[in-house]
Amino acid sequence: MDAKDIDALLPQTQCQECGYAACLPYAEAIARGEVDIARCAPGGIETLEALAQLMGVDATPYKVEVQQRYRPPSVAVIDEAYCIGCLKCIAACPVDAIVGSAKMMHTVLPDICTGCELCLLPCPTDCISMVAAASEKIVQADEARRHYEAKNERLHKARETKKVNAPDSIAAQLDYIEAARLRVLAKKGKPHVSK
Ligand code: SF4
Ligand code: SF4
Ligand code: SF4
Numbered sequence: 001m002d003a004k005d006i007d008a009l010l011p012q013t014q015c016q017e018c019g020y021a022a023c024l025p026y027a028e029a030i031a032r033g034e035v036d037i038a039r040c041a042p043g044g045i046e047t048l049e050a051l052a053q054l055m056g057v058d059a060t061p062y063k064v065e066v067q068q069r070y071r072p073p074s075v076a077v078i079d080e081a082y083c084i085g086c087l088k089c090i091a092a093c094p095v096d097a098i099v100g101s102a103k104m105m106h107t108v109l110p111d112i113c114t115g116c117e118l119c120l121l122p123c124p125t126d127c128i129s130m131v132a133a134a135s136e137k138i139v140q141a142d143e144a145r146r147h148y149e150a151k152n153e154r155l156h157k158a159r160e161t162k163k164v165n166a167p168d169s170i171a172a173q174l175d176y177i178e179a180a181r182l183r184v185l186a187k188k189g190k191p192h193v194s195k
Contacts, residue, residue: 001055003031009050012144013042014094015116017071022094022148030055038062042115044070073133074115080105082127082187084180089119089128095139095147096154110134114144124180 007027018039020026029035030051037051037059045059048066052059076097078089085103090096097113100106110133120128 001031003028005054006030006051007145009043009047009054010040010141011042011047011114012141012148013114013116014144014148015042015114015118017041017069023145036062038065038069040066041069041071042073071115073138074117074130075110075113075133076108076115076117076119076128077131078106078108079127079129080107082125084125084183086124086180088122088124092118092122094118094151095144096151097147112139112143112147114139 003024004027007024010023010027012023014022016022018026018041019035020029020039023040026035026039030037037048037055037057040047040051043066045063045066048062049059052062078098083100083105085100085105087100087102087106089106090098090100094116095112095114097109098106098119099109108128115130115133117130120130
């Protein structure tokens with residue numbers, strides 16, 4: 001089975017909840033016969049049944065597990081009052097759905113956000129939350145795949161030209177982030193917990 005045919009059935013949320021780095025690596029693992037078809041939480045029963053039909057297997061034994069894991073569509077929202085412009089969410093977002101520059105507040109583009117939740121954990125001020133996606137705002141899989149591929153291509157080119165991961169700028173950025181995070185925690189009245 002061609003992994004591209006399997007990937008075409010996945011929702012392209014790129015959330016890593018299947019245990020793989022993105023939708024395509026999960027599709028490749030299914031194609032190699034290494035993993036079952038019940039790992040895609042955002043895909044739900046619809047994706048399970050499509051995969052089962054393609055692979056010629058019975059979906060029934062997986063249905064309860066998939067229903068339990070199902071996560072309805074959502075989008076991220078940034079509370080700009082607490083955003084310190086650290087760029088961590090931009091680095092984490094697999095589809096470039098966040099705009100903003102260093103030390104400036106950031107905003108999520110709801111038409112591009114897949115609801116993957118990968119930006120939540122890196123945010124040092126916990127100012128990102130998830131809300132239910134309006135049905136007309138749910139990003140289509142083909143569009144999400146294009147955004148994901150475009151980001152990977154951009155990162156690849158940046159690494160080739162050594163514009164990312166410069167040690168000096170990372171150390172300075174981490175110092176800035178920690179100082180800003182402590183300022184926000186003080187503003188929120190929270191104790192200084194390590195992140
Ligand atoms: S949407 Fe998430 S869980 Fe489903 S295949 Fe893609 S990365 Fe894996
Ligand atoms: S904004 Fe957050 S939730 Fe939305 S796609 Fe980017 S990382 Fe995922
Ligand atoms: S990770 Fe949080 S604080 Fe940093 S830029 Fe993103 S939203 Fe703002």
